[in-house]
Amino acid sequence: MTRSPDVPPVAVEDLADAVRLLRERGLRLSTARRLVLETLLAADGPLSAEQVASDLRLDLTSVYRNLETLEQCGLVRHVHLGHGPGLYTLVGRGEHEYLVCDSCGAVRVLAPGELDAVREGVRRQFGYEVRFGHFPMVGKCPDCSDRAR
Amino acid sequence: MTRSPDVPPVAVEDLADAVRLLRERGLRLSTARRLVLETLLAADGPLSAEQVASDLRLDLTSVYRNLETLEQCGLVRHVHLGHGPGLYTLVGRGEHEYLVCDSCGAVRVLAPGELDAVREGVRRQFGYEVRFGHFPMVGKCPDCSDRAR
DNA sequence: GTACATGCAAACGTTTTGCAGCGAA
């Protein structure tokens, strides 16, 4: 889904932070869940469920269920950079917005705030508060735009 | 894929237009292909391959292959409005840009040119020529933004 | 007659569901 969970996003600093949040919802810290959280905390970019599972030798199903649970808690988000698997990050940790070129496939990772002017424009014009962290902006990069002429 | 075909998009007015284009590439107008084209010409919004196939009682595979071929020719595009199947339209016919709310799921269909200011902003800042017809802009609609306060 | 296109079957990659048993609280 494009649908985000009905809870506000929460940026978590460390495992203890995350555990607190889980506890508030009556959720446990199983070994698998701890490992998934540690992996996401250590990651410097978004990871697929498959990557997480095989790194940790965990069952893929279990990883998907944990990512889903964490996403439901507002701790995790996923992005679709193309037609491959969804890529997961902790909120505020390796989470980015993206600009991808549909000609050459180049992915430009944007710095936090780099899209604020765009976001503000959209907000003024449409009232929507947009984010390009679930679906990237898609277009032609400068090189490919030139090449098209 | 996020990848678009290596040909410029072509807006087609009627079946004859489309056939001309196909001919130029040595492609044929089979019964199935004609039906797919007619369906897209008659549609007022984007359609999934499944919808096209079951409306026409055509094999799903064949519909996918035709949509792919037509997309390769620059006649067709598809959009991903969420996690469901891709939705296909003729270029310039039911093709739009989209703004979707990730809280309530509302899809706002944008008029042609409505995003030109945003597009221009992105072009100036990043040099990218963006389009929100493959992936929509995702965010919170005014109502859901308010509710979050 | 020559390909291109078709239908059917089977596979694909990603994600979800069902279920019996394990283990965190």
Place this chain on the structure above:
DNA sequence: TTCGCTGCAAAACGTTTGCATGTAC
């Protein structure tokens, strides 16, 4: 001692591929 969580198996979903047959040109 609960009941949330696990692994495994199987299915669901959208999409693609292989192949023998059919058909537009």
